[in-house]
Amino acid sequence: MRTELNVNGQLHVLDVEPRKTLVDCLREDLRLVGAHTGCEHGVCGACTVIVDGTPVRSCLMFAVQAEGSEIITIEGVAPAPGELSILQDAFCETHGMQCGFCTPGMILAAHALLRDNLEPTREDIVEAISGNICRCTGYDQIVEAISLAARRMRGRNMPDGVPA
Amino acid sequence: MSAAKGKFRYISSDRRVLEDRRFVVGKGNFVADIVRPNMKHVAVVFSPHPAARIVNIDASEALKMAGVHYVLTGDELAAATQPMPNGMPTPEVKRYPLAVGQARYVGEWVVAVVADTRALAEDAAEKVKVEYEPLPFVVDGKEAFKKESPPVHPAHGSNILLDKTFVWGDVEGDFAASPRKLSFSQKWGRSSTVPIETFGVIAEWDAWREVLDVWASIQMPKYADQIATAMRLPMNAVRVHQDVDVGGSYGVKRGIKQTVLVCYLSKKLNVPVRLIEDRLDNMRGGDAHGPERNFDVELAFDDNGIIRSMKMDALDNVGAYAGRSPFQLGKPIGAIVGPYKIKSVQYRAMAVTSNKTVQEAVRAFGQSPTNYTIERALDEVAWALNLDRLEVRRRNFIQPHEFPYLIPSGTSYDSGNYPGLVDKVVKQVDLDALYAERDRLRAEGLLAGVGIASCLEPSGGNSAFEPLLNRQNKTTTWMDSCRIAVDALGTVTATMHTTSAGQGHETLVATVVGEALEIDPEKIRISRAHTLDVMPSNSPVGSRMAIMLGGAAFHAANKLKRKMMTIAAHDLGVPLEDLVWDEGTMTSKKNPEQKRTWNEVVLIAHRHFYRMPEDMEPGLTAQHVMQVPNGGKLPTDDDRIQMYPCFSFEFHVVLMSIDPDIGKPVFRRYMIGHDCGTVINPKIVHGMTIGGIAHGIGAALLEEFAYDDEGQLLTQSFMDYLLPSAHEVPKIETVHQVTPSPLTVFGQKGSGESGYLGAPAVISSAVNDALHPLGIKMNSLPLKITKLGDAIAEARAKAGKEMKQ
């Protein structure tokens, strides 16, 4: 089925089977492999991408459903090759990961939180990432990373709400 | 860590983890990210029966479908490959990637279908008709142990894979001499590490070069050997690519059956073949469940709470095939008395087959269940004597001056300061105040309990349990390696020879090499060799990489340094001993004007052969293969063995409350004291520890591969197998202590299993303390809400009745 997908600001025209999930389409057809499949039934959050501004499970959405939406994947977050966003850098600073498998989804979930809330409490952060399972870290350094990023973003010479 | 400050340049300092950069941008190299030209995909047909004879397989419908290339049965595969390795001397317990003749558990893979896409393969798998004749089955471990239980492998004659009793010391004498005795039983439920990335593997046979390339999400010693053996190929025809990032493992990523399956298919079909388990494949048939263990314990102690002797029976229900799982009863022998001075031990290790999914090595390789039981023993003694639980531990602790300490089973503990760390935690947590808080919560009508657990993490893994449990096995070599090269332009590349699943090995090697050579670790390139460019490794198991890979890197760096200094000394015409190394510049002590810079030595080694010492090879490379410190010996005739060399220590204190009407346990406070010797990277160790606790919280409260009486696995998805989310892991406070190991290059010990070793024990301890006023105890994990709620309700109803009487 002919489908137009707007991913990271780029329009792609694809022929996809209706049964293909968005995550499979991103990974296989667009070779954007940063969204990972961990459970394919909407629990683990490793496939999280941002659709029309909110983090969603790309395994619980078919690619054909995403036509007309704006999709941001982890590949669309870094400002330039070799340059990290504030949030990505904060994850490196606190080592908010181990194996890195849940990391892209976690960062996108946090990305959406910080867009709306630059002064998140620990509870806000926990709630925002509660749909993303990390088996390695026990979440502590992830929460710390998001909190650090928020701190750094508050200190930026930029108006609130502008994503990092 | 403060003790180490100043001593090291890079070690122990709070440095970033080199691997992280690629992960935060989604540029990891996971197996599912890899695409090979013309790659085909596999889906499997699984058994819905716990035990059934395979009467007939009809694949005709599936084979007619467009895009479907092959349907493979167990019979074909078994004829063409060797059975998978069997750790125990139980030759009749044969295991192949697909069931042969009989299926032995729900979820066992029976048929594999190859198609152009995974979706097509699944379509076709549905069309394969397998006719079964159900057979008698057994799911419970204690039942399986009985003679009359239906044997999972009739040719083996029974379900018993292992039943060996060890006696270390005068157990009967100590029991007879002890004024007090008690016994208890408890069970560690079947859970596992369940990484978020399932297992996946791609195999590509090149018939012209006769090389089998394998990319896999693997964490397993001797993987290439096992592939070559199973495939009947020379080992130098197997090239495992170790630069594949592994999306979590914690022991279980050992998909040898998956690998043999795709290797065979690739060779047979002459195309690259990929199998990425989906979550359902993984949960029911990925053969990655963890220990499920019944304990029966008897203790002999005195009125002061000093434990003299312990008898422990441990029965592991390993599932349908043997694999390595019986050995998970063997590793805890190296820390069978925990941090305590128990003089004699009788240990009966039993492993049985049952009609459940196969077990795999899980974080700590059986030690965490055993710690859970040892800690329960300490609590039981305290309760029996009405003594403080921590006081009983203090009285039994091995003291700092007693190291190295030889435990009855023959292992020497390297170093430790258990009371020191306990004191620090007690102070930091303010234990008296914590008890006061517990009592305040109780006064509010809640059930509240303080949990205490002090546990060891044996580290620097070797396989000493193999020759101990299976005397035919004489494997005592358990090395790891590193190679370092300085190229013609002077930059440094270090090579490691294993995969990594988030443990930060690249950072480890860079930090250690940087430390030794006094150069910025970020300037060191780390490369992961494939197995045809190989040095031996036994992979990151048993909390060994800081010790083993760190050690290998250190020694290789020192060899390199020595070579560079030898060249410099020769070029300067001064004795080697006269040179000092300062950030890569080699300067004469006698005459500081005389020196050679790093780049000068690089130039000599790579281009100016005439300036080289005689008989020295040109270029700048060095390598080191490291054997486990103090390992390498066979067990004695009386079954004593040096298991792992280094012993990290952790002390957990928690406060939990339970609303008695609901039964849901809630963390109020969680503190861990942790001592893994010299810390190489604090961020990594912190993450391992907190992550281990989170995993332990899962095992203690949420996670279980639950079977019903009919042998059906009821928890095949993440909707029923519950992993802790950010909500379920409380804020955890940490206290550090550094007691260096005398056996390692920097005093480091392992920490890859930390947290997980004590979390289940401490949670159980807290819950039982909370239930104490009701006069009940919970004897199994996980402590699910309904189990607690129903037990509390029953106890209250009983108490209510008694009150009325």
Add this chain to the structure above:
Amino acid sequence: MKLDIGGEERFEASIDRIWSMVNDPAVLQRCIPGCKSMTETGPDQYKIELNLKVASVGGTMEGAIGLSEKTPPSRCRIQVEGAGTLGTGKGDAIFELREEGGQVVMKYEGTGDVGGLVAGVGQRILKGVAKHLIGKFFTAFRGEIQKAAA
């Protein structure tokens, strides 16, 4: 996964009528939810094809159904067994008919046993769905009685 099946239904019809309906493959085929075909393979033995559908959930199954231990017109045993895309299923129930106050009371009691996919991922809702399917059977069965009466 074991499911207990049991209940009592009352019908406005003669006991002989109900007995013959229970033993009539054509009636059973129309009443068993999703039954596409029922082919006799031996005395009181049938091969069945099901196309089960409960709201979103559905799948095809093939299996066998057998009637045994008959004591006309009061008692019989029904055994069903099948496998398909949703997993495996087995049912074994005793039906007892008696007359009471001008009605026929059908008491049934037995067990179901579900394996494979549904047992592994649907244990939460399995019992509710089974109950619904039994309900559907009896609704259709009542429809058959009315049809016969009309």
Add this chain to the structure above:
Amino acid sequence: MKPAAFDYIRAESAAHASALLVEDENGRIIAGGQTLVPMLAMRLARPSRLIDIARIPELSYIRDESETISIGATTRQVLVEKSALIAQKLPLLHKAIEWVGHPPTRARGTVGGSLANSDPAAEIALVAATLGATLRYVDETGENSIEVDDYFIGPMITTLPQTACLIGADFPKWGEPHVGTGFEEVNARSSDFAFVSAASQVAFDADGKCTRAVLGIGGLGDFPFRADVDAVKDRIENEAALREAIGLAIEDIEPLSDLHATGEYRRRVAVTLACRSLLNAVREAKGFAHAN
């Protein structure tokens, strides 16, 4: 876990969706997909065609009608969560919604989807049952409605006609001056389906007399239901009386029993939660007045 093949079509309207269902009885409506897609992935569900109603603009709204708050079927749960109108006029739903899944599933999941999938423990369904919502749908006969009391049958099963497309739900507003709500739930993890849940809403008059009280219980039976507590509204602050009334009200319910919670657990805890939710509602109603 790849779904079996299906066709996909975007419906232009609810009537179009219904017509498509008439055309093919194996078609299935998809809105947010948060319940349906996992079932597709596991191949528990295998529709011939997915009829996507998520983008029908007129099905997504939250409206303040005279007697009700009316919510369109494809209204995303996150919009309910963030709606000031809901917080003010439908506080029980406001309280319940944060228990629904987690942020990413609420971002896609819809109010109608939750009602259509009828999980015994679904929070939105529980609120609908508690307050006595009216569900509106379109089928080949035009627009119709069902009272929630006649709607739920069991897990995933409702009386919604096979050819119907749910278009919205009307939740009654309470006009009393002092209204309080309570919502309680027990689950293993906060994003999981509840073992049991209870929702309450009470109203007090200016004299401090309870004039109305409703209680709903989820997770206990095959579907969420309203338990009759009207008889104890005069003793609404008497815990023992409440417990007894609730116990009686759920006496005939055969409790669900599964791996996660036994039937005894559910029955016992249902009483506790119901009682707590009512007492919390009372506390809230008496503590401050809801400006309606």
